[in-house]
Amino acid sequence: MNRRGVSLTTAGSFRAACHMEIFTSPKYTRPAIVTVAGIHHHAARIRIKTDYGRPGNLAGTAASLYSNFMIRVRFAPSPTGYLHVGSARTFIFNWLYARRNGGTMILRIDDTDLERNTEASLRSIFEGLQWLGLDWDEQYRQSERLDLHRQLAESILAKGLAYRDFTPAAAAETDDTEKPHAAGAWLANPGQREMSAEESDRRAAAGEPYVIRFRVPHGSGEVVRFHDAVYGEQSKSVDDIEDFALLRSSGAPTYHLASCADDVDLRITHVVRGQDHLTNTFKHVLIFRAAGIEPPQFAHLPLLIAPDGSKLSKRKHGPVVSVTTYRDSGFLPQAFINFLCLLGWSPKDDREKMTREELVGIFSFEGINRSNAVINFTEEDPFDAKAVWLNAEHIRTMPAASLSEALLPVVHAAGFAVTAEKMAQITPLIQERIRLLRDVLLVADFFFAQELAPYPATELIPKKGDAAMALRSLQKALETLATAEFTHDGLDAALRSAAESLGIKAGQMFEPIRVAVCGRKTAPPLFGTLEVLGREICLARIEQAIAKLNS
RNA sequence: GGCGCUAUCGUCUAAUGGUUAGGACAGAGCCCUCUCAAGGCUUAAAUACGGGUUCGACUCCCGUUAGCGCUACCA
Numbered sequence A: 001m002n003r004r005g006v007s008l009t010t011a012g013s014f015r016a017a018c019h020m021e022i023f024t025s026p027k028y029t030r031p032a033i034v035t036v037a038g039i040h041h042h043a044a045r046i047r048i049k050t051d052y053g054r055p056g057n058l059a060g061t062a063a064s065l066y067s068n069f070m071i072r073v074r075f076a077p078s079p080t081g082y083l084h085v086g087s088a089r090t091f092i093f094n095w096l097y098a099r100r101n102g103g104t105m106i107l108r109i110d111d112t113d114l115e116r117n118t119e120a121s122l123r124s125i126f127e128g129l130q131w132l133g134l135d136w137d138e139q140y141r142q143s144e145r146l147d148l149h150r151q152l153a154e155s156i157l158a159k160g161l162a163y164r165d166f167t168p169a170a171a172a173e174t175d176d177t178e179k180p181h182a183a184g185a186w187l188a189n190p191g192q193r194e195m196s197a198e199e200s201d202r203r204a205a206a207g208e209p210y211v212i213r214f215r216v217p218h219g220s221g222e223v224v225r226f227h228d229a230v231y232g233e234q235s236k237s238v239d240d241i242e243d244f245a246l247l248r249s250s251g252a253p254t255y256h257l258a259s260c261a262d263d264v265d266l267r268i269t270h271v272v273r274g275q276d277h278l279t280n281t282f283k284h285v286l287i288f289r290a291a292g293i294e295p296p297q298f299a300h301l302p303l304l305i306a307p308d309g310s311k312l313s314k315r316k317h318g319p320v321v322s323v324t325t326y327r328d329s330g331f332l333p334q335a336f337i338n339f340l341c342l343l344g345w346s347p348k349d350d351r352e353k354m355t356r357e358e359l360v361g362i363f364s365f366e367g368i369n370r371s372n373a374v375i376n377f378t379e380e381d382p383f384d385a386k387a388v389w390l391n392a393e394h395i396r397t398m399p400a401a402s403l404s405e406a407l408l409p410v411v412h413a414a415g416f417a418v419t420a421e422k423m424a425q426i427t428p429l430i431q432e433r434i435r436l437l438r439d440v441l442l443v444a445d446f447f448f449a450q451e452l453a454p455y456p457a458t459e460l461i462p463k464k465g466d467a468a469m470a471l472r473s474l475q476k477a478l479e480t481l482a483t484a485e486f487t488h489d490g491l492d493a494a495l496r497s498a499a500e501s502l503g504i505k506a507g508q509m510f511e512p513i514r515v516a517v518c519g520r521k522t523a524p525p526l527f528g529t530l531e532v533l534g535r536e537i538c539l540a541r542i543e544q545a546i547a548k549l550n551s
Numbered sequence B: 001g002g003c004g005c006u007a008u009c010g011u012c013u014a015a016u017g018g019u020u021a022g023g024a025c026a027g028a029g030c031c032c033u034c035u036c037a038a039g040g041c042u043u044a045a046a047u048a049c050g051g052g053u054u055c056g057a058c059u060c061c062c063g064u065u066a067g068c069g070c071u072a073c074c075a
Helices: A055-069 A085-100 A119-132 A146-158 A169-174 A197-205 A255-265 A280-291 A314-321 A323-328 A333-341 A356-362 A385-397 A400-413 A420-433 A437-443 A467-483 A488-502 A506-518 A526-533 A535-550
Strands: A002-007 A019-024 A072-075 A104-109 A138-141 A162-165 A211-214 A223-228 A232-237 A245-247 A270-274 A297-301
Touching: A072 A085, A072 A270, A085 A104, A085 A119, A085 A270, A085 A297, A085 A314, A085 A323, A085 A333, A085 A356, A119 A323, A119 A333, A146 A162, A146 A211, A146 A245, A146 A255, A146 A280, A162 A197, A211 A280, A223 A280, A223 A297, A232 A280, A245 A255, A255 A280, A314 A323, A323 A333, A333 A356, A333 A385, A385 A420, A400 A420, A400 A437, A420 A437, A420 A526, A467 A488, A467 A506, A467 A535, A488 A506, A488 A526, A506 A526, A506 A535, A526 A535
Parallel strands: A072 A104, A104 A138, A270 A297
Antiparallel strands: A002 A019, A162 A211, A211 A245, A223 A232
């Protein structure tokens, strides 16, 4: 046990007397357990030791310690589409950080844009997260918290840090944003910002629609600063930040307002999100400041982009941007998580294949790099080769029983009636031969189908051999298999000695047998295959092959 | 246009200012082998460009170029 003493800095009469200790396991492989000796705070896992004990008050202190110390992160998707691979990665990094540090993972649906949200999209997000097997501790929906957002806007307005803008929405639209703006001219809607409080109040009271706009202190020479855990110190002059909207004329909050209001209310400690929000963060810092709240910590993630360097979009790149595509193509959730983590983050050693648990143990913001990462796909090959390799790697190293279980529904979905027992026998033969779960259909089809797919008789003829040799081999195989012990070793011995008695190489004899039984030249190892197929099927298929050669 | 961010093999990435610039995937070749895989070995492949600072720069600074992001009453 590693012990760190930390002074209690929360307000209250116990400040001087309380002492908090954090116990963490070696190498931080588990969530930090905040344990303060003395009393035990179950929910918080906090115990407090003081010089003079007053348990009632200590419980309160423990609770406040908990809220000050525990890490709270959120994933805040807006339900306007399926779960995007980039969003999934953002979720994963938040989740990893929370789980790594014993924090709280929050799912917050950012659905303030009522017109663009769909329930279907929400379902697809849940579906994706469920497949990935990632959980969360608390869940909120922004549309249910609109009062909170409005209150913040009103309070900022009351402080004079925002103003009403009565410019009609239609007029604002004609202000062509496509065209480059003259320097400085784009920062404000003329007249609105300087409107007297009296006029503003009067027009609002008269029912004239307006948006509440943040009054950025232009000309003050101020520079907005924040520290980003990935991108370092960030700064921007207030003169380069426009007066952005907080509340729409409909009374609905904008993203900036709602996001900040909720981050405050939910006591978010770390905002981990895509780098596309990096410049928005200056506005957010301004909002936090206006709300009188210390901003959370920020960590922006490099973006995931397409091979042509453009942002991944469904319109342009198709289904490869949707998490469900990976699920339906036979990726393992943990392999997919592994792959996503390797895009934009590195454990700094040469590790590539990692389980979810290993990732929890090793993840940190330090390993995140700053440049965008390409997901390398093409039209012919929709999946990044490394993703496929990692998937194969996870398939190979997982217990055969688990793989068999994962394979069964894939096989059933393709219309084959295979029992779990049979699948369990087949699995070891194909485990290192499939890269995606759906490959099972290509590699093991001859186990499932009653009738072999038609194949040309010439396939039966071995290399450096002829039809006569194939025929002799198959006839000999027929005799041999009729009596041989149907186990791997029994078949091995029987067939090798059969080849010897024919005076041909074992490999040459195996080739026609393999094709006869599997219907193609590439297949899993022969003896195991024969064993699982069983004597009856093997003999029947060899007879068919002989007939095929004779015709 | 303005502002911000970024730049190492084809791709993902590593490298306290001192390494023959490392690893992985994909590619090529060889070995192993009943085919296919898996595995082993070998190979090719990068610091965007130009200036500084320094004994020494992938690393720090400036510029150029390129890419990305933000610049909505979208998120």
